[in-house]
Amino acid sequence: MKKNNPISRLELANITKQYPGCLANDNISITLMPGEIHALLGENGAGKSTLVKTIYGIVAPDKGDIIWDGKEVSIKSPSVARDLGIGMVFQHFSLFETMTVSQNIELCLSKIQLNKIGDLAKRITQLSEEYGLNVDPNRYVHSLSIGERQRVEIMRCLVQSVKLLILDEPTSVLTPQEVSGLFNVLRTLSKEGCSILFISHKLHEVTEVCHKATILRGGKVVDTCIPSEETPATIAKMMVGDLADQDAGYSKKEGTITVFNVTDLSLPSKQPFGTELKNINFDLKAGEILGIAGVAGNGQDELMAIISGEDERNVKNAFTLGKLKIGHLHAGERRQLGMAYVPEERLGRGAVPDMSLTENTLLTHSTGFVKNGLVQWQSIKEYTSELISKYKVKCHGEFSEAQSLSGGNLQKFIMGREIGQHPKVLICAHPTWGVDVGAALAIHQALLELRDQGAAILLISEDIDELFLLADRMAAVCDGYLSPLIKTEETNIDQIGQWMAGTFINTAVQEAQA
Numbered sequence: 001m002k003k004n005n006p007i008s009r010l011e012l013a014n015i016t017k018q019y020p021g022c023l024a025n026d027n028i029s030i031t032l033m034p035g036e037i038h039a040l041l042g043e044n045g046a047g048k049s050t051l052v053k054t055i056y057g058i059v060a061p062d063k064g065d066i067i068w069d070g071k072e073v074s075i076k077s078p079s080v081a082r083d084l085g086i087g088m089v090f091q092h093f094s095l096f097e098t099m100t101v102s103q104n105i106e107l108c109l110s111k112i113q114l115n116k117i118g119d120l121a122k123r124i125t126q127l128s129e130e131y132g133l134n135v136d137p138n139r140y141v142h143s144l145s146i147g148e149r150q151r152v153e154i155m156r157c158l159v160q161s162v163k164l165l166i167l168d169e170p171t172s173v174l175t176p177q178e179v180s181g182l183f184n185v186l187r188t189l190s191k192e193g194c195s196i197l198f199i200s201h202k203l204h205e206v207t208e209v210c211h212k213a214t215i216l217r218g219g220k221v222v223d224t225c226i227p228s229e230e231t232p233a234t235i236a237k238m239m240v241g242d243l244a245d246q247d248a249g250y251s252k253k254e255g256t257i258t259v260f261n262v263t264d265l266s267l268p269s270k271q272p273f274g275t276e277l278k279n280i281n282f283d284l285k286a287g288e289i290l291g292i293a294g295v296a297g298n299g300q301d302e303l304m305a306i307i308s309g310e311d312e313r314n315v316k317n318a319f320t321l322g323k324l325k326i327g328h329l330h331a332g333e334r335r336q337l338g339m340a341y342v343p344e345e346r347l348g349r350g351a352v353p354d355m356s357l358t359e360n361t362l363l364t365h366s367t368g369f370v371k372n373g374l375v376q377w378q379s380i381k382e383y384t385s386e387l388i389s390k391y392k393v394k395c396h397g398e399f400s401e402a403q404s405l406s407g408g409n410l411q412k413f414i415m416g417r418e419i420g421q422h423p424k425v426l427i428c429a430h431p432t433w434g435v436d437v438g439a440a441l442a443i444h445q446a447l448l449e450l451r452d453q454g455a456a457i458l459l460i461s462e463d464i465d466e467l468f469l470l471a472d473r474m475a476a477v478c479d480g481y482l483s484p485l486i487k488t489e490e491t492n493i494d495q496i497g498q499w500m501a502g503t504f505i506n507t508a509v510q511e512a513q514a
């Protein structure tokens with residue numbers, strides 16, 4: 001056993017976790033001091049999530065020691081972790097929408113903790129002021145933005161007086177303003193001695209806020225650094241080795257003929273707390289990427305669902321593909337006409353979790369692989385393994401279940417599967433969400449190649465930098481309205497940011513009434 005370091009907050013010594021056919025963590029040793037903001041970096045499948053799940057008691061390591069505040073501990077469950085003072089904010093929030101902030105937080109507290117806190121709402125208000133979190137205990141969660149929900153999750157950890165806060169890609173769902181608010185909270189926590197472990201693929205944020213970084217590759221620690229002394233490029237190199245090309249300055253193209261058109265699309269939301277789509281009009285041309293910016297929850301999901309046909313309501317005249325009205329066709333018929341989709345939710349919508357990659361390929365390529373009513377399994381398998389090698393999907397093989405892949409690897413697989421259909425129209429949401437720098441570069445290049453072959457691509461993303469990099473024309477959604485469309489070269493982040501906040505809406509309403 002490794003020698004204890006009495007002053008460290010957390011010491012991981014030789015943590016090893018073997019999954020069938022995959023050594024996810026290989027002798028990992030990391031030390032975190034009180035108040036240290038520590039980044040855990042690495043390409044997709046490097047073993048970051050497995051390691052933080054070990055610390056939070058979700059995954060049991062096969063080997064290794066965890067030393068907490070100088071004492072060896074065994075963290076058998078998240079409740080043991082919480083009792084020690086470890087809090088975790090996951091990428092996907094676990095809040096009940098029909099309950100208030102206070103009720104949601106109460107759910108995760110033990111009777112002893114509740115007695116100790118006393119008036120919970122008062123404590124939330126007090127902590128909210130102390131950390132500038134702006135969380136109202138009496139608000140219903142459904143009325144909160146994504147950024148506010150994340151602050152509730154952080155509050156949930158704060159009321160339990162965390163000594164270590166783990167954040168799994170915390171900024172991927174936030175606006176630039178929310179990101180700087182989050183960093184202020186992290187800095188305050190750090191000054192008070194709370195340690196923070198931070199998984200991120202956004203390297204400029206790591207250089208901005210983290211004191212130290214550990215880089216994992218293939219389950220092993222391959223490097224450590226002090227991020228403020230590095231640049232995003234030098235850290236990227238430590239993560240994935242030399243990148244052949246850097247992602248920069250792709251040339252913009254002008255689309256040719258309109259292949260897909262949306263006319264006067266107005267649609268009440270199906271979900272109680274969803275967004276109503278209001279008089280949406282746009283045309284998508286062959287050979288262009290049209291980017292739609294927006295803070296999550298402003299109608300992007302509803303727009304994606306109705307275009308893909310997942311929302312089965314008949315909007316016959318709203319969509320035209322070529323010269324055909326297609327708003328009444330079901331999802332499969334739209335696919336057969338040359339449409340493809342990459343939804344935001346990878347597991348569940350983009351892929352069936354307990355089906356193999358081969359079966360998942362068949363689901364969206366059904367026409368090409370079925371002959372005389374028979375599924376051509378051998379061809380699908382071969383095609384799936386081509387996708388795996390082309391998009392460098394780390395998995396055991398084409399028989400791997402979708403749910404056994406790390407998030408970023410599954411995203412690479414789904415992007416590859418859809419691009420591989422050579423669609424006339426590709427609608428994709430957050431194409432590189434959770435994907436490491438090397439893989440993001442490959443996905444960007446694949447999208448541009450598809451555009452250059454003449455496909456029309458609608459790119460829905462919260463990542464403004466990515467939209468500016470890839471989109472030829474841009475717009476923003478806010479509260480179910482779509483802003484005007486503008487050539488990317490003729491706009492800037494400020495204007496799109498204002499549109500994301502809804503400055504165009506009054507004009508849009510007047511135009512709709514005229």
Ligand SMILES: Nc1ncnc2c1ncn2[C@@H]1O[C@H](COP(=O)(O)OP(=O)(O)OP(=O)(O)O)[C@@H](O)[C@H]1O
Nearest residue numbers: 019024044045046047048049050404405406407408
């Ligand atoms: N339940 C499981 N069964 C089998 N293999 C698994 C399981 N969970 C994870 N793995 C494998 O372990 C490896 C590490 O996965 P992990 O999720 O820790 O990576 P990661 O660094 O968090 O990746 P990402 O950045 O894509 O989220 C991957 O190769 C993954 O396929």
